[in-house]
Amino acid sequence: MNVFTLVRSINCCCLLLAALAATGCATNPVTRKTELAFVSEQQEISMGAKQYLHSQQSAGGKFVLDPALAAYVNAVGQKLVKVSDRPQLPFEFVIINDTVPNAWALPGGKLAVNRGLLTELKSEAELAAVLAHEIVHAAARHGASAVERGTLLSAGAAVISVLTADNRAADLIDVATQGGAMLLNFRFSREHELEADRYGLDYMVRAGYDPQAAVELQETFVRLAGGKQPNWLEGMFASHPPSQERVDANRAKAAGMPAGLFRGEEVYRQKLALLTKIRPAYAAHDEGRKLLEKQPAQALAQADQALELEPREAMFHALRGDALKKLGRDAEAEREYDAAIKRNDAYYAYYLNRGLVRQRLGNQGGAQSDLEHANKLLPTAAAHYQLGKLAQGAGNSAKAIGHYKLAAGADSDLGRRAGAALLRLDLLRNPGNYVQVEAVADGKGNLGLRVGNRSPLSLTRLRVTGVVPAAGFQREYEVAGMLKPGQSTVVPMGVRLADFNVGLGQVRGQVRSAEPVE
Ligand SMILES: [Zn+2]
Numbered sequence: 001m002n003v004f005t006l007v008r009s010i011n012c013c014c015l016l017l018a019a020l021a022a023t024g025c026a027t028n029p030v031t032r033k034t035e036l037a038f039v040s041e042q043q044e045i046s047m048g049a050k051q052y053l054h055s056q057q058s059a060g061g062k063f064v065l066d067p068a069l070a071a072y073v074n075a076v077g078q079k080l081v082k083v084s085d086r087p088q089l090p091f092e093f094v095i096i097n098d099t100v101p102n103a104w105a106l107p108g109g110k111l112a113v114n115r116g117l118l119t120e121l122k123s124e125a126e127l128a129a130v131l132a133h134e135i136v137h138a139a140a141r142h143g144a145s146a147v148e149r150g151t152l153l154s155a156g157a158a159v160i161s162v163l164t165a166d167n168r169a170a171d172l173i174d175v176a177t178q179g180g181a182m183l184l185n186f187r188f189s190r191e192h193e194l195e196a197d198r199y200g201l202d203y204m205v206r207a208g209y210d211p212q213a214a215v216e217l218q219e220t221f222v223r224l225a226g227g228k229q230p231n232w233l234e235g236m237f238a239s240h241p242p243s244q245e246r247v248d249a250n251r252a253k254a255a256g257m258p259a260g261l262f263r264g265e266e267v268y269r270q271k272l273a274l275l276t277k278i279r280p281a282y283a284a285h286d287e288g289r290k291l292l293e294k295q296p297a298q299a300l301a302q303a304d305q306a307l308e309l310e311p312r313e314a315m316f317h318a319l320r321g322d323a324l325k326k327l328g329r330d331a332e333a334e335r336e337y338d339a340a341i342k343r344n345d346a347y348y349a350y351y352l353n354r355g356l357v358r359q360r361l362g363n364q365g366g367a368q369s370d371l372e373h374a375n376k377l378l379p380t381a382a383a384h385y386q387l388g389k390l391a392q393g394a395g396n397s398a399k400a401i402g403h404y405k406l407a408a409g410a411d412s413d414l415g416r417r418a419g420a421a422l423l424r425l426d427l428l429r430n431p432g433n434y435v436q437v438e439a440v441a442d443g444k445g446n447l448g449l450r451v452g453n454r455s456p457l458s459l460t461r462l463r464v465t466g467v468v469p470a471a472g473f474q475r476e477y478e479v480a481g482m483l484k485p486g487q488s489t490v491v492p493m494g495v496r497l498a499d500f501n502v503g504l505g506q507v508r509g510q511v512r513s514a515e516p517v518e
Contacts, residue, residue, distance in 0.1 A: 030085045030140035030199050039107075039144040045090060047147075048108030048138075052092070055106060057378035060098035061347035063115045065274070065313055070095050072271045073113060076124060077131045081109070083206035085199075086139040093131065097315060097347075099286050102235035105134040107143035115282070117236060119275055124264030125204070125213030132200035132207075132214075133240075140199065142192040187239055197250050201257065210261040211254040218247045281309035281316065288319050296326035314344035318353065325357055333357045348377035356386060364390055381410035385418045397425055420457075424516045427455060437464050437509035440490060445497040449509040451479050452488035458517040459483045466493045467508045471500040482517060 026037040039047075056062055063070065077093035091109035096102075099116035111134045113127075121127050137143065188196070197218070201211045221242035224232050269276075288302025300323035306316040321336030337354035344350070355370030368390050371383040388403030404425065407418030427434050434455035440448050449466050453459050462479035477491045497504060 044144045045108035048106035048110040052110040057348050059096045063095040063097040064344050079207050080132050080203045084139050100231050100235035103130050105137040109138045124268045125209040126217045128209040129214035129217050132203040133196045136196040136199045205257050208262050210263050211257045215250045215254050278310040281306040296323045299323040314340040330357045330360050348374045381407040381414045431511045431514040435511040437511050439507035439509050441497050447493040448490040450490050453483040456485050459514045460517050461515045463512040468500050470502050
């Protein structure tokens with residue numbers, strides 16, 4: 001069940017549940033407070049599990065270059081899970097390949113931390129502070145409770161428009177994807193943030209970490225938030241707003257906790273060694289990504305620089321591919337996407353862009369399989385739109401309409417183009433929905449057909465039929481020229497009402513075909 005259906009069914013049941021309040025009450029597993037809870041543990045788990053892949057993909061995909069680092073983050077996370085209030089949840093921790101510092105938790109214990117946050121941390125204890133905080137969000141049912149209160153849905157609507165405006169994540173349209181985006185960009189309430197801090201400190205101490213690390217990290221966040229650095233503002237600080245109130249609360253609580261626990265500065269430095277070393281490569285890449293739209297040649301140079309520093313990163317090959325594609329060097333671009341997929345075969349954008357390039361190169365079969373694969377990882381309007389064009393080219397209108405309909409759901413230029421393609425296809429199949437034909441007679445009883453264009457497109461090659469069923473009359477007529485939207489014209493039928501001895505009401509007209517002007 002995705003968040004939308006969940007929220008919808010909850011809204012429907014709300015009154016019923018209020019009446020039977022006792023059934024919906026439960027003790028919160030972390031705070032031990034009694035609260036209304038009608039999202040079951042099973043639902044929490046399935047919500048998170050269903051959104052996890054799409055959430056990872058839309059956030060930038062998994063960071064796969066350093067499996068040892070991924071294993072380390074997971075190990076620190078699992079250490080905290082063991083001492084948490086819900087060790088039975090299927091917790092998972094992944095690193096997202098994105099420079100923006102951020103971390104997020106889906107219901108049921110599906111967590112992620114961005115590469116860009118890891119490089120900002122100074123010790124294992126700081127990492128533990130971030131993960132413990134996210135673990136509390138999942139363990140204390142913060143996501144589930146937001147769904148129960150209906151706040152997740154409204155918060156999500158705003159997030160989706162931001163997401164579709166963003167270049168990299170543009171045109172994400174699938175409902176499941178939107179749900180995932182909602183969850184990972186969701187901003188918890190101030191109360192839940194304080195709770196995640198408070199119980200996170202408990203988990204840290206139980207796992208043997210120095211709680212002062214959390215206090216100091218929070219202080220750093222407050223300082224950075226004052227500096228208004230865009231990366232932080234769009235990431236960590238958007239999802240977890242730092243505040244002096246949080247620092248003070250953490251400091252007060254940590255003061256009563258054991259001192260001298262593990263900090264792990266040295267081990268953290270070692271584990272981060274590769275990432276620290278290649279950080280400039282990612283900086284070059286990120287700069288190139290910004291230049292891509294307007295200065296693709298410079299973006300290409302940035303990609304080359306990044307690859308010189310770290311030739312194994314798929315993302316750098318993909319930037320090279322994107323720049324070459326932009327420069328119209330499609331064959332070379334395809335080879336770069338091949339290289340990217342060889343290094344990381346689990347990120348949608350590499351398949352999506354290779355599919356687009358293959359389509360331009362005339363490799364329809366290769367394009368189709370790439371676009372379909374991209375959609376399995378993360379459905380996008382871009383892939384659905386192109387799949388619609390491929391299906392249309394192959395004469396499969398029904399399949400094309402299916403893809404266009406999905407693409408048209410995106411609030412973007414591409415969504416509107418898909419809507420127009422959909423309209424053209426439907427117009428060809430069902431012209432009667434767009435063209436009105438009615439019989440008219442002039443003062444002398446000469447019959448004609450008034451043909452009106454009710455579609456938003458200019459139409460040409462209109463063929464209409466005039467029928468007098470009572471007289472067994474039927475004739476086809478062609479409308480000369482073009483009809484603009486809203487325009488109508490009268491086509492003479494070449495017969496008179498008197499020829500049939502019937503009333504005008506017994507003369508009918510219908511459209512047989514029409515074509516939109518390209
Ligand atoms: Zn938080």
